[in-house]
Structures are given as C-alpha cells and as structure tokens.
Amino acid sequence: MIQLRLGRRLEALRDHLHAFAADELRPRARAADLTGRVEPEVIARLGALAGERSEVLSEAAEPGEDGARADGMVAVVAAEELAWGDAAMILNIPGPGLAGPSIAGSGTPEQKERFLDRVFDGTAPRFGALAVTEAQAGSDVSNVQTTALLDGDGWVLSGTKVFCTNGARADVLVVNATLDVAAGRSGQKLFVVLKGTPGMRVGKIERKLGLTASETAELVFDGCRLPFDHLVGGEAALAAPSGFKGTMRAFDASRPGVAAMALGIGRAAFEYAAAWSATEIPAHSRRRPLVEARLGAVERELAAARVLCRRAAWMADHRIANSKEASMAKAYAPRVALAACVSAIEIMGPEGSSREHLVEKWFRDIKVYDIFEGTGQIQRVIIGRHILGRLE
C-alpha cells in the first residue's frame, strides 16, 4: 500500500535528534562559524548520538514489517534534523565517513577488519576521509593525476589532493590514484593511507565561504610508501577493471544523505524567516501577502525535496538500484534550499544580511551542497543518461 509516513520508530528518532539539534547544535552554531572550531566534548557527544556505533540510529533502523533494515531512511532523517541544527558541526561527527563505504564496498574481509573495525572501535573519536578531488580534477574524476607505482613489495603514491573533508585529521584516508595516467578511469585504484605515514603531509587548510567549522584540507603525497596490502580489494583489485566504480559507489551511497543535509539547512532558513515575519511584519502590511506567498512556495519545494530524498533512501534500503533517484534528490534539494535561504534574507531585509541572525550563515553554508559530491550539473548528466541512454 502506498503511504509515505515515516512510521513510529523513525518519527521518534526524528524528534529525538531534533531536540538535540535545537538544544546542543543551534546555540553553538555561530561560535563554531566564527572560530572554525567545534569543542571536543561536543564532537564526542555528536559521535555517541549519531556516529557509526550509535544505538539510537541502529535501533531506529531495525527491520520493520517488510523485513528490510532502514539504514538509508535513518540516514536521511538524521541528516535533515542534524543539519537543521548546524551543518558544519555535523561534518565533525567521528567515524569512517566516506572511507567507510569505499573499504566496505571494495575491500577484502581482512581490510574491513583492519582499517574499519579495529580503528573505529569506539574507544576514541576517530575519523576517516576520502581523498578524490584534485585541483584540475573535480567532477571529472577520470582526470586524476595522483600516481601509485609498484616498487618492490609496495606502492609509492605521488600527487596532491584538495578539498578533502576531515583530510588533515583523518586516521584512515582512502585515496584514489592511477596506475597509468593514460588509462583514465580504468587505471584508478583505491589505497588506504594511515595517519602519519611518511611521505604524506597536510598542505593548506582552506578558508571557505561557509561550513567554516568543517575542516577542508589539501594533502600532499611525495613518495609516500604503502605496503602492498593497502590496495583496497587486495591483489584481486589489480585484475578488476577499475577502482573508479568503487569511488562512484561511495558517492552513490552518500548522495541522499547529502541532499537531506541541504534540505535541513533550507528548512532552518524557512522556519526562521516564517517565525521572524510573524512578529515583525504586521498583518496589515502590504508586504504581508507577498511574504506569505513566498513562504508557501518555499515550503512546497522543501516538501518535494524531502520526498525525493526519502525515496532514494527507501530504494537503497530495499536493494533497488537508485542511482537516478539519488541524483534527483542531490540535484533538487540544494537548489530549493538555496532559494529558501535567499527568500529568508530578502524577507528579513537588512537584518537578514546581519550576523546577528543565522540566515546569512545558512546562505553561505548551503552553496557548496550544489557542488560537492557531484555538482548539480553532473547529477543532471547522470539523470539524463538514465532517461535517454547514452546517445553518442
């Protein structure tokens, strides 16, 4: 039977996370934005609540009547609520991050045990990260120039990665590098680099428009030596056609959650402007009907973004291929969330542009959601190919 209710367990999760977001994240959002830092004790609590070993999230994902675990749904519900609290702070949640799906999806059982289970054992806040982007290779991942050369019984990594979220603090870093630059995608493999490996150093930490409390690092590999078994998937990966698909799978899995974060930011701006206008724009004002109509349009678009995110997650939970649907959510949610932020600032006028309110911060934070983990343009290419096929 078609119905789009969350159900009792997910609703309870949403309410629980919302309370945390409202009480613990939102009040610290401005300070985190100005200092670019999140206090370690808040990071620890975020980790306990929403990290990999979170019991709250795990229980909410228990199989329901249809027998499927709801991990995808939990991810989008949590992403929306927590990003509503503060999007930058939740990028500091300890855990394997995008290194997780890369290793879990393509690694050997021994690698999963060594690089995920043993490192992320819950004894201390630890971080994973995925280093893909290079200065000249963003959306075009096939253009990656970082090389991995087999030298004796190990690899030598050389190249520079940029825009890596949590890259400097990562305990476990997954890096895509090419065995043969001329081979394009098919030459790319994934490698695990552990923190402190000689030959790897942290370059600059970026100064950004928004998400200032999230670390974005440049990583330089200069003759960085790795044991042979740091090749994700082991020896078998050499025979496999490409590690490129492993990289793409990591992004596929994360897209609905990233879209839901954008939705959370947009909803924050919408609710803030609605509450502000209720007291600041009197009922008899000529502006009132325009403001109400705009708020209504924003609310509608956010509602549409929400069901697109949840559909993609539901499909993933039911093992239905969702590449097109994940891209639809990722293409749509950041755009309407940005429109929500713009509308909120316009409604509030000069006060909306002031740092005494958070809407200007949300306007800065939201912009990157249409860029990272596949730009809106790349999402459209993916959607178009699914609908039209490859036409060349």
Add this chain to the structure above:
Amino acid sequence: MDLTPTDEQAALVEELHRIAERQIRPSARACEEAGAVSEPIHRALLELGVGVPVPEEFGGQGLLDAVTGVLVAEELAWGDPGIAYGVLSSGAAAAVIELVGTEAQKAELLPGLAAGTAAGALAMAERDAGLDIFRLETTTGRLDGTSRLSGMKYSVAGGASAEVLLVVAEGPTVWRVARDEAEVLAEDNLGLRSAATARVRLRGTPAIDQIGADQTRGTSGRDPAVVRALLGAKLLGAGIAVGLARAAVEYAAAYARERTAFGKPIGAFQGVSFMIAERAIDVDAARLLVWEAAAALDAGSEDAVRLAMAAGGQAVSAAVRASDDAVQVLGGHGYMRDHPVELWYRDAMTLATLEAPWLVGDLFLAGAHRAAEPSGADPSPGGAGA
C-alpha cells in the same frame, strides 16, 4: 534612442576600468579584512573627481549627471562592490546637497566634502521600505522648537565616521544630523564589508537643519528636486549591482574557457555555457534599465521613478544570480576565498536586502495596478510618478 556614451564618458570609464583592474580588485580582500576602503583608493577617486563629485565653484571638478554616475558605479563595482559602495556614498551625500541644498548649505558643506577633509554619509535604506523612498518610515516632528527624527536606517556606508550625516525621512525629506546625537551602530554583515556600514538609530534625535529648506519652509509636500536627488543616489546602488554581475559573468566565462574536464574546456558543455549566457542576458537587461532610468532622471521625466524602481530590482536580481552561478562554474574552487566569486556572492545578497526585488521594487510597481481602496486604508503613495 542612442546607446553611445559621450567621448568624455568613454574616457572616464576607460580610466576607471584601469584603476578598478590595477588598484581596486587587487585590494578587495585587504579592504574587506580591514572593513574599510584603503586611503590610496579614496585618494585616487577623489582626485579623479568621481569619489565626491562637486561643482568647481566649491572646489570640485563638476557634478556628474545620473547616467555618468551609473557608469562610474558599474566600473568601480566591477573592481569591488564593497569598495564601490563605500566610496560612492560620500559622493551621494554631496550630490544631494548640491541638488537640493540652499546656497548657504552648499557653501558650508561642499568644500570640505570635495577636499576629502570631511566625509559624508547618506542614511536612506530602511528595513521594510528598503530603498523605496516613498515608503520610508523615519518620522519627523517638532519639539521645543527643534525638528526631531525617529527611525532606524540600515547599511549606511561610512556612517560611523561621517562628519556630514544626512538622513532621509518620510516625504521624502532630507535632514542633517550631528553624528554624536544619533546612535550609530557598526554593522557586522554578510557582504559589503569594505564599506564600513552602520545602522543609524534615531530616537527623537534633533536635526541640525533640513537640506533644501529654510527653517520657515517646513516639510510639507513632495519636492521633485529631492526625489530626483534621491533617485540618483538609489541608482548608484543599481549601477553597483550591474558591475558586480558583470564581474561575476566575466570571471566565470574566463574560467570556463581555461578549465578543462572530460577532455574539453567546461565552457564547451551546454550545462555551463547556457548558465553563462543566461546571466549575460540578465546583466545586459539590468544595465539597459539602469541607463534608461538614469537618462529619464537627467531629462527630468516623470517616468524616472517607475524606471528607477524597476532598474534597482532587476539589477540586484542579476547580481544575485550571476554571483551564485559564478561560484557554481568555479565549483569547489569558487567556494574558497582564493577567488573573488564567493565575495561577490555575499556582496550581492547584502545589496539585495536594500533593493529586495519582489518586496520593494515590484511592490512599488504593483501599486499602479491596484484597484481603488475604500478611503481610510493605507494613504501612502503607490505607483504614481513624482
């Protein structure tokens, strides 16, 4: 119709572009960090006669007409919108004094402004009215034989340091207020941070005098000269928005030509080139509307009010969209402070709060299409000309 600038205008624009390119753009970050326009830039523009255009008899190099004013604004904002907003506001205050002030006021105030020994500021924008000069809610009243002002002004460039602080109140009317008598609160904003903007709060604040009025004349009636002067000031903001939008489109286009992905310059993909094309259309449409409004103002046409409202809204829309898409074209690089597009993205939104297209400009234009209301409802002016 003629879209050719005069030889003088063309020469001025060329000179300003050189300054914008060599001096203003390279200083943008430093000025933003400092929260002020640097002294060398102030000096250069003052010497050129565009910072504070004042007639020669008062020590300046001549007042600029509205069309020249918007050409100047666009070129300076191409260099940096925050710097342009900061520099032009002192000049806007001088222009208002020149256009509507009494001879005594001109003689007292203009020489200092022209020499740069006294800075001027024009407090115009309000929270709800934005730059709709007919809906301003700052009130005037008389108490103990003194005219007093009450209201709140936003984004007043140089408000905290102005020796000549002009406040636009209901009417519209323009008043001079002693800075120490008003509460001047420095703003901490998303954008236009180089302009050192401030809020000016007036609570029964005594005015020194009313610009353009002998003390006997009072505040009644809408003075066409005041409206013209204020529209000229408002159009400078629209010109800044056009310059910002053009800078963003040009920067994105240059990047799209150089940056390659999937074996081609990204500009070869329609997903990118269409974005740039759409924004280029926005820029041209906005600039033409701004020129039309400025020319109507110079010609003394009644249409100037309506056109200025349309131009302001169109220009900030173009700026917001162009800077958004410029960040998008640069991708992750655009989100970093290494490129100016993130700065323009913030500046455009701050500028948009003053001209909020659908809440200020469109609302004004819509007034002309309103059905007659029963008497007693909202008597304030709608879309009628000045």
